Amino acid sequence: MCGIVGFIGNQEATPIILDGLKRLEYRGYDSAGICTVESGCAEIRRSQGKLFNLELLLKERPLAGTLGIGHTRWATHGRPSEINAHPHQAGPITVVHNGIIENYMELKELLRSLGHTFKSETDTEVISHLVEEKYLKCRNFEQSVREALAELRGAYALCILCENDKDTLIAAKQGSPMVVGLGAGEYYAASDIPAILAHTRNMVFMEDGEMVVFHRGSVSFSTVEGLPLEKVSRHIDWSPLMAEKGGYKHFMLKEIYEQPRAIRDTIAGRLNEEEGDVFLEDLKLTDSELQAIRRIVIIACGTSWHAGLVGKFLIEEHCRIPVEVDIASEFRYRNPVVDDKTLMILISQSGETADTLAAMREGKKRGAKNVAICNVVDSSIAREAHGVVYTHAGPEIGVASTKAFVTQLAALYLFTIRFGRAINSMDRIKGARMIADLMHVPTLLEQTLEMNSKVEAVAKRYMHAHDFLYLARGINYPIALEGALKLKEISYIHAEGYPAGEMKHGPIALIDEEMPVVVLVPRDRHYDKVVSNMEEVIARGGRVIAVCTRGDAAIRGKAEMVLEVSECSEDLAAILLSVPLQLLAYHVAVLKGTDVDQPRNLAKSVTVE
Numbered sequence: 001m002c003g004i005v006g007f008i009g010n011q012e013a014t015p016i017i018l019d020g021l022k023r024l025e026y027r028g029y030d031s032a033g034i035c036t037v038e039s040g041c042a043e044i045r046r047s048q049g050k051l052f053n054l055e056l057l058l059k060e061r062p063l064a065g066t067l068g069i070g071h072t073r074w075a076t077h078g079r080p081s082e083i084n085a086h087p088h089q090a091g092p093i094t095v096v097h098n099g100i101i102e103n104y105m106e107l108k109e110l111l112r113s114l115g116h117t118f119k120s121e122t123d124t125e126v127i128s129h130l131v132e133e134k135y136l137k138c139r140n141f142e143q144s145v146r147e148a149l150a151e152l153r154g155a156y157a158l159c160i161l162c163e164n165d166k167d168t169l170i171a172a173k174q175g176s177p178m179v180v181g182l183g184a185g186e187y188y189a190a191s192d193i194p195a196i197l198a199h200t201r202n203m204v205f206m207e208d209g210e211m212v213v214f215h216r217g218s219v220s221f222s223t224v225e226g227l228p229l230e231k232v233s234r235h236i237d238w239s240p241l242m243a244e245k246g247g248y249k250h251f252m253l254k255e256i257y258e259q260p261r262a263i264r265d266t267i268a269g270r271l272n273e274e275e276g277d278v279f280l281e282d283l284k285l286t287d288s289e290l291q292a293i294r295r296i297v298i299i300a301c302g303t304s305w306h307a308g309l310v311g312k313f314l315i316e317e318h319c320r321i322p323v324e325v326d327i328a329s330e331f332r333y334r335n336p337v338v339d340d341k342t343l344m345i346l347i348s349q350s351g352e353t354a355d356t357l358a359a360m361r362e363g364k365k366r367g368a369k370n371v372a373i374c375n376v377v378d379s380s381i382a383r384e385a386h387g388v389v390y391t392h393a394g395p396e397i398g399v400a401s402t403k404a405f406v407t408q409l410a411a412l413y414l415f416t417i418r419f420g421r422a423i424n425s426m427d428r429i430k431g432a433r434m435i436a437d438l439m440h441v442p443t444l445l446e447q448t449l450e451m452n453s454k455v456e457a458v459a460k461r462y463m464h465a466h467d468f469l470y471l472a473r474g475i476n477y478p479i480a481l482e483g484a485l486k487l488k489e490i491s492y493i494h495a496e497g498y499p500a501g502e503m504k505h506g507p508i509a510l511i512d513e514e515m516p517v518v519v520l521v522p523r524d525r526h527y528d529k530v531v532s533n534m535e536e537v538i539a540r541g542g543r544v545i546a547v548c549t550r551g552d553a554a555i556r557g558k559a560e561m562v563l564e565v566s567e568c569s570e571d572l573a574a575i576l577l578s579v580p581l582q583l584l585a586y587h588v589a590v591l592k593g594t595d596v597d598q599p600r601n602l603a604k605s606v607t608v609e
Contacts, residue, residue, distance in 0.1 A: 002029060002086075002098045003072040004178070005195050006159035008169040008214045009186025013068030014058065020188075020195035021070050022051055025598060029072035031085035034058070035094045035161060036065030042094050042163035046085040067169060069159040071096035077104070078121030088120060090128035092163045093135060093144075097124040098191055099155035099176040107151065127152065131160060141165045142213055145172070149211070149224045155354070159189050172211040172224060177352045177380060180204040180212055180219070182233055187214040193236055193376070194395055202233045205378045234378060238395060250596045252398035252490070256582050257449060260442040262403040263575070265392040266410045267438060276431025277421045278414045284387040285369060290422040293343045293369070296323045299331055299359045300347035303401040303485065304408060307373075308347050309478035310574050311412035317571075318434075319420045328355035332362040340367035345415070348372070349396060349404040351379020360384065373411045375404050389415055398597045400489045402582050405482065406445075406575050413438060413571065437569040441576075444566045448579045451563055455580055458545060458561050459587035462516045468495035469507060470581075471537075472520035473530050479574050480520055483581030490589040490599045500526075500533040513541040518584070519559070520577050523549040524570045534558065547580050 003024030007013045013036050021032060032054045033046030043063055047053040051072070071086035077100070078084040086096045101107075104123035107130055112118070116129045130151065134144035141162040149158075155175030162168065171178060171189040181188035181196040181203055188196040189212070193203060204221070206212065210229065212221050221229040248254035270278045296315060298308035305327055312323040326336075328346075338344065344363040348356045351374035360370055360381060372385035375393045382388045391407035417434055420426030426434075462468075468487055470480035481497035488495050498507050500519070511517065517537045521530045531554070537544055538558060546559035549567050556562050565576040589596045 002074050002191070003195065004069070004096050004098055004157055004159055004189065004191040006069045006096075006169055006171060006189035007186070008067045008167075008216060009183065010066055011186065013065055014063045016188075016199065017068050017070035018051070018055065018058070019198065020190060021072050023194040023197075024072055024190070024192055025051065029074050030080035031082065032070070032072045033085045033087050033096075034063060034068060034070040035087040035089070035096075036063040036068035037161055037163050037166050038063075038065035040163055040166060042089065042092070042161055044087055044089060044094065046082050046087070048080055048082050048085065067161065067166060069094065069096045069161055069169070077123045084120045084122050086124060088122065088125040088128045090116065090125070090132040091135070093128045093132045094161045094163070095124060095128040095131070096159050097127055098157040099174070101126060101152055101156065102154035103152070127156075127158065135162065141168055142170065145170050146211070146224055146226060149174075157191055167216045169214040170211065171206070171214075173206040174208050175354070178206045180206060182219070185217050187219050189214075193238065194397075197236065197238060201236045203236050204231045204233050205383070207383070236377075249590075250398065250586070252400055252402060252586055252596050255396055255398055255403045256579065256586065258394070259403045259406050259579065260445040260449070262391075262393040262407050263410050263445060264442045265394070266407045267414065268392070270414060271435050271439065273432050273435045273439075276417075276426075276428035276435065278417050278435070280387075280389050280414060280418055282388040282390060283371065283418065285371065287422040289369065290343075290419055292341060293321065293423070294341040296321055296343045296345060297336075297338060297363070297368075298323060298325045298345045298347065299328045299356055299363075300325075301328045301353055301355055303405050303482060304347040304349065304353075304356075306478045306482040306485070307405055307408035307412060308345070309481070310409055310475055311345065311416070313475040314412055314416040314571060315419065318416050318430075319423060319425045321419075321423070326359075328353065328359045331359040336362065336366075338363050338366045338368040340369075342368040344368045344370040346370060346372045346381055346385065347374070347408055348379075348381050349375045349401055349408075351376045351381040353381070357381050357384070371415070373408055373415070375407070399599055400486055400585070400596075406578055409575050409578075410438070410441070434569075434571070437572055440568065441572055444568055444576055445579065447566050448576050451580060452583055454563060455583040456587045458563065459584055459591055461561065462543070462545070463588050463591045465514065465516050466494065467510065468493060468516050468518060469510065469542075470495065470497040470518045470520075471500040471503060471530070471533060472497075472577075473500045473526035474524065475570065476520045476522065476524075476574055476577055479577045479581065480518070482578065483518060483585070486582055486585035487588065490585055490596050491592050491594055492600075493588065500530050503533055503536065508536065508540065511537055511540045511542040513543070515542050516545055517542045518545045518547065518581070521546055521548045521555060522565070522573045522577065523552065523567065524573065531555075531558075547577055
């Protein structure tokens, strides 16, 4: 979840590291720090709070050196504070770390008995002392790191310096993401691509149990045990500009407006309207393998879980295969029932979500096939999955997911067509019709975004409410859940989403003249039922904000505020309905003055349990 940047080369390290950490701010953090080595001396600057505080400190007390490491911390062990911020130093050894060391207390007691004194409350500081202890004995930096890593249990992505070895930087990975950037005689290590994309597009993705040693002018990969590895670099097509705001006030708003383009990129080159089928280049599962599937389990967290709920409606409707949608953090702790006739679909924007990755591994142990739906190429989940459907949304910087969510919905729609055609539950004509419907979605999204000013007016009217309720039915009720989550995430207003038919089973007790109720009521098979639920809210004084199909005069006559979306197929309405809810959350948050792109306590990629 935290951010790591390491550099060794010919340039000053501090500006490069600081820039990289800024590009990782979207991951969430509560403190930051940098260490550089100059003339055989490692110096550290750390501060609590935003990177601006670290920048001020660096202006007062600059750091020189062409070798350095930096970190943005999101507290796990120990409260947010300067003393708990990374890097952590013990003797000549300095460490930055993402992840959780499970046996740190055991190691801490051992090291204390050997005379080590600890300053912080973190698990990370144990690593620096452990490497130092090994180094005191063997006086070989690389060997001391290998011996220390062999004693660690848990997850880590590490960058390690030794001030006595000013020409070496070491990085290692186990359970937390780490990417290596290859420049012209310069090398970079980071926890995510955007941190170093301005300097190089040639990346090597590290696997668990691997270590990389950077010397000036050379780099070598190996296992932690020392077995040499030949790693192949991958050229990344993202440009640094894709991770900039592009004139928008916030990344979230930019990413909302990128959704038409993102959907086009998700479906580009994959549609065969003539055959009524789609081509998923990395799916890899054959038709015969798909035909052997008797049950599907969709695994995800947060927003991706809401996408999975939509996927359940799509797959069951068109493929007639039973689908369960499970929260990843619960899946592997309850002895799940999966076998070789089960297909697991793992949904994760980052491809690094720790709970989803663990759930996938648990399913594989039990013989299940799996397919990942994710945005980041060569991420951990994508690498380990049997097949992948990449969403091609591009970098999503805002913590509250928008374009990644709608492209997940599009990817699930594509998978539904491919699966339905493979198992013969869908004929060519039906597949062609579904493809034709999907091709219209980017244009319909552009039309939907034209309501931005209307949504802003709605936000101004209801921004002071303490609670919101979101209601919908059928395939759209997960969008009610998602709309409520968006409002909670970035405006800190309590909100709940419900299937509209459940309102009478409890939530109706909350409704009064102070309660805004967002009702999704497109013209579909559930229209009459949802209108009835909406009238129940109105009868109890609830303030209805209706999101309906354009031209629905009946809804205009009932609701207090109305937002209209274009008419589309019932299967794809969820994508269009998401947009006004994203905009509503955004504008309420802006009006309330919250940190839209980096809401409190949240991180973009949850890479620890």
